[in-house]
Amino acid sequence: MRRLPVYLLLDTSGSMKGEPIESVKVGLEAMIASLRQDPFALESVYISIITFDREVKQIMPLTELETMQLPLIETPDSGPTHLGAALEMLCQKVDNEVQLSMPEKKGDWMPLLFIMTDGKPSDLQKYNQMIPEIKKRHFGSIIACAAGAKADTQPLELLTTQVYSLDTTDSATFRQFFKWVSTSVSVGNRSIGTTDELILPPPPQEVNKVI
Structure with a gap:
């Protein structure tokens, strides 16, 4: 079975400390539980998590959905948001972890x-x-989420056309966001190979498309 690698880049800067990051954890647990109900995802989805604040860490390398355990996610008391460095690490990890297709063997899905x-x-x-x-x-597909009132969508729009915003950073909102992520991954898992671009399912009302 060909793998579908899924990379999650999560902001763990000081402003995420407390309820926001705890809400992210709740959302991630819900996402994993939802994906595990999908037999297609269970066979092919591999997930990696990279966190970024002052430091950038791959807290979980590409790991199969069936056996993965959510790692500890911590936030500093304060500090910058090094998303650029996170993208740099992401490129390194994709180059090392994603298997390319060869004449004799098909590699991972995009x-x-x-x-x-x-x-x-x-x-x-x-x-x-x-x-x-x-x-x-x-x-x-690259899907970017600007969470909360202070999030700036403009830099994200330079990276992808799929930019969404969350008005709040409470657990209910993040749960809905990550539930939508799990649905998007499941849809992608079924459509890969048949379309060049992932057609995303409609987002819940808590998730706003940035035009």
């Missing part, structure tokens, strides 16, 4: 990328440098 931030990149120069590098990796 990976999916979900980005969630409640601010804007502190390392804007690095961020802008990494945008063309991300586009070279041929993701099946």
Whole structure:
């Protein structure tokens, strides 16, 4: 079975400390539980989580859905949002982890990328440098989420046309967002190979498309 790699880039900067990051954890647990109900996803979806604040960490390498355990996600008391550095690490991990097709063997499906931030990149120069590098990796879809009133959608719009916003960062909103992510992954898992671009399901009312 060919793998469908799914990369999650999560903002863990100081502004996410407390209820926001706890709400993200609740949402992630719900997403994993939902995906495990899908036999297609259970066979092919592999998930990686990269967190970014002052430091960038891959807290979970590509791991099969069936056996993955959600790792500890921590936030500092304060500090910058190094999304540019996170994209740089993402490129390195995709190059190392995603299996390319060879004449004698088909590789992984094009990976999916979900980005969630409640601010804007502190390392804007690095961020802008990494945008063309991300586009070279041929993701099946890049979905960016600007969470909360202080999130800036403009930098995200330079990276992808699929930008969504959340008005609040409470657990109910994040649960709905990650439930939608799980549905999107399931849809992508069924449509890969038949379409060049992932057709996303309609988002819930808590998730607003940025035009």
